[in-house]
Amino acid sequence: MSSLLLLAGIAIANALTSVQNFNVTQYLGVWYQVADDGWVQDTFQRQGYCVQATYGVLADGNLSVFNQERYGSPTGPVKNISGYAYVPNPAEPAQLKVDLYGAPVENANYWIIAVGPVVDDKYQWAVISEPGMTYMWVLTRNVVEYRVLYERKVYNLVKSLGFTGALNSYQPTSWDGCEPYSTTA
Ligand SMILES: *[C@@H]1O[C@H](CO)[C@@H](O)[C@H](O)[C@H]1NC(C)=O
Numbered sequence: 001m002s003s004l005l006l007l008a009g010i011a012i013a014n015a016l017t018s019v020q021n022f023n024v025t026q027y028l029g030v031w032y033q034v035a036d037d038g039w040v041q042d043t044f045q046r047q048g049y050c051v052q053a054t055y056g057v058l059a060d061g062n063l064s065v066f067n068q069e070r071y072g073s074p075t076g077p078v079k080n081i082s083g084y085a086y087v088p089n090p091a092e093p094a095q096l097k098v099d100l101y102g103a104p105v106e107n108a109n110y111w112i113i114a115v116g117p118v119v120d121d122k123y124q125w126a127v128i129s130e131p132g133m134t135y136m137w138v139l140t141r142n143v144v145e146y147r148v149l150y151e152r153k154v155y156n157l158v159k160s161l162g163f164t165g166a167l168n169s170y171q172p173t174s175w176d177g178c179e180p181y182s183t184t185a
């Protein structure tokens with residue numbers, strides 16, 4: 001009995017949580033992906049460079065999602081995918097589900113597990129994962145500022161949350177030589 005309680009306690013202590021008091025308005029707009037993990041690199045972003053995301057609001061209140069990347073190199077051809085995100089439980093506003101058109105997985109978990117300071121009504125960085133802590137990535141508004149001001153702190157935070165495995169530890173993703181995109185939506 002006592003060992004079962006102990007195990008339960010450990011499970012609760014290790015459970016991933018999402019951002020409380022999340023303000024989705026401050027999450028909208030353009031983001032640059034500055035870190036991810038081996039799982040992401042081996043699956044849906046294989047050969048992806050310069051990954052950029054843009055979130056907006058749809059007429060029904062859900063979020064629009066538009067992602068772009070360069071394929072094969074920082075100047076490779078542009079690939080994009082779009083879709084939408086929604087909040088199934090209003091009590092957990094940072095636990096989203098995402099449907100990307102044409103993607104193999106529907107209703108994928110998209111949990112915003114940490115966010116950085118708000119400047120000009122926008123979070124400056126965000127860490128996204130899911131309850132099983134397989135995929136993980138970090139978005140920012142400004143790549144250069146992120147490296148200088150925030151990266152060490154975010155790296156330590158992600159590690160302290162338990163992203164320390166071969167496939168889910170923090171991997172910086174370079175923006176060197178990225179050819180800019182001609183559109184954001
Ligand atoms: C958002 O998308 C979900 C899932 O498709 C849908 O059930 C819901 O009606 C949409 N609108 C709102 C406001 O949640």
Ligand SMILES: *[C@@H]1O[C@H](CO)[C@@H](O)[C@H](O)[C@H]1NC(C)=O
Binds near residue numbers: 079080081183185
């Ligand atoms: C997304 O990619 C498709 C297919 O290459 C292209 O036709 C479309 O214009 C792109 N959308 C945007 C907004 O760049």
Ligand SMILES: *[C@@H]1O[C@H](CO)[C@@H](O)[C@H](O)[C@H]1NC(C)=O
Binds near residue numbers: 023024025026121122
């Ligand atoms: C959410 O953020 C927007 C933009 O900064 C702000 O105008 C609004 O008051 C915030 N909402 C809440 C509930 O704090």
